[in-house]
Amino acid sequence: MRVFTKMSDIGTVANALDLAWDVKINPFKDKELGRDKTLLMIFFNSSLRTRLSTQKAAMNLGMNVIVLDINQGAWKLESELGVVMDGDKPEHILEAIPVMASYCDIIGVRSFANLMSREQDYSEEIISQFIRLSGKPVFSMESAIRHPLQSYADVITIEEYKKVQRPKVVLTWAPHPRALPQAVANSFAEWINNTEYEFVITHPQGYELADEFTANARVEYDWKRAYEGAHFIYAKNWSAYTGNNYGKILHMDRSWTVDSEKMALTDNAFFMHCLPVRRNMIVTDEVIDSESSIVVHQASNRVVSAQAVIREMLKTL
Ligand code: CP
Numbered sequence: 001m002r003v004f005t006k007m008s009d010i011g012t013v014a015n016a017l018d019l020a021w022d023v024k025i026n027p028f029k030d031k032e033l034g035r036d037k038t039l040l041m042i043f044f045n046s047s048l049r050t051r052l053s054t055q056k057a058a059m060n061l062g063m064n065v066i067v068l069d070i071n072q073g074a075w076k077l078e079s080e081l082g083v084v085m086d087g088d089k090p091e092h093i094l095e096a097i098p099v100m101a102s103y104c105d106i107i108g109v110r111s112f113a114n115l116m117s118r119e120q121d122y123s124e125e126i127i128s129q130f131i132r133l134s135g136k137p138v139f140s141m142e143s144a145i146r147h148p149l150q151s152y153a154d155v156i157t158i159e160e161y162k163k164v165q166r167p168k169v170v171l172t173w174a175p176h177p178r179a180l181p182q183a184v185a186n187s188f189a190e191w192i193n194n195t196e197y198e199f200v201i202t203h204p205q206g207y208e209l210a211d212e213f214t215a216n217a218r219v220e221y222d223w224k225r226a227y228e229g230a231h232f233i234y235a236k237n238w239s240a241y242t243g244n245n246y247g248k249i250l251h252m253d254r255s256w257t258v259d260s261e262k263m264a265l266t267d268n269a270f271f272m273h274c275l276p277v278r279r280n281m282i283v284t285d286e287v288i289d290s291e292s293s294i295v296v297h298q299a300s301n302r303v304v305s306a307q308a309v310i311r312e313m314l315k316t317l
Helices: 013-025 049-060 093-101 118-122 125-134 148-161 183-192 223-227 295-314
Strands: 038-043 064-069 106-110 138-140 168-173 198-202 218-220 232-236 270-272
Touching: 013 148, 013 295, 038 049, 038 093, 049 064, 049 148, 049 295, 093 125, 106 125, 106 295, 125 138, 138 148, 138 295, 148 183, 148 232, 148 270, 148 295, 168 183, 168 223, 183 198, 183 232, 198 223, 218 223, 270 295
Parallel strands: 038 064, 038 106, 106 138, 168 198, 168 232, 198 218, 232 270
Antiparallel strands: none
């Protein structure tokens, strides 16, 4: 695997899970595979989990790791082609990417949506340029429209906690004070749609996601119906995708916050969120502090998903 930006890059969810279980059985058995190999992690946006878990994964594989925060100490990078560079960006990615690639063997990139232009965001311009110009294996640490390492960890977590063969998994929109990309929700839908789970997406009118991600999922505007009998509640905020509202917050309706009353409608569902989470906006303290919350274990599985992906890439070197 030379590119990992979406579920299909790893084959199938079943294949991804096989790779994950192999990592879990013995995380250190492939320490020789990464010897004298370098992972470069490039962040255009902030991170806690992705940075630490991916670094830990690379270290488990015996790799060296370089981390670059583009917004802290690096030259600002121009990505537009044919532009007269008379602004505040002194370096073009056309040179910067091959230069960065010359210092490493594998590249991880985090680059969020800017939420100004749907066309630009959904073209995944930044990560596509790394794939085109670096000549190195490239994986997404969250792109403008997907967060595949997160979704991979989410599916691992559901498999570990599920009590029935075909659990009901509910992705619910929840309120947030800032406009957030659709990446986590898109990606979660993409992965869950490739499982046997019963999958329901619930959100207020106006927060519809792109059809290419929701595919066969049942969309339910009545959260009560969505929660009924659920085995997993996965909360996430996202801004509007459709029409002229792209990237906008339509409202912050707190009646969508995940609370104990809603969880009582479920079949003892587990609560999931990718983190960071805004307490008492997305989810009440009572729910996230309860036994049903598996968010920390979910985050710990980010090491497993990253390690499985990097290991497949090391095998191609
Ligand atoms: N879930 C996740 O990607 O967390 P970070 O933004 O902290 O990396």
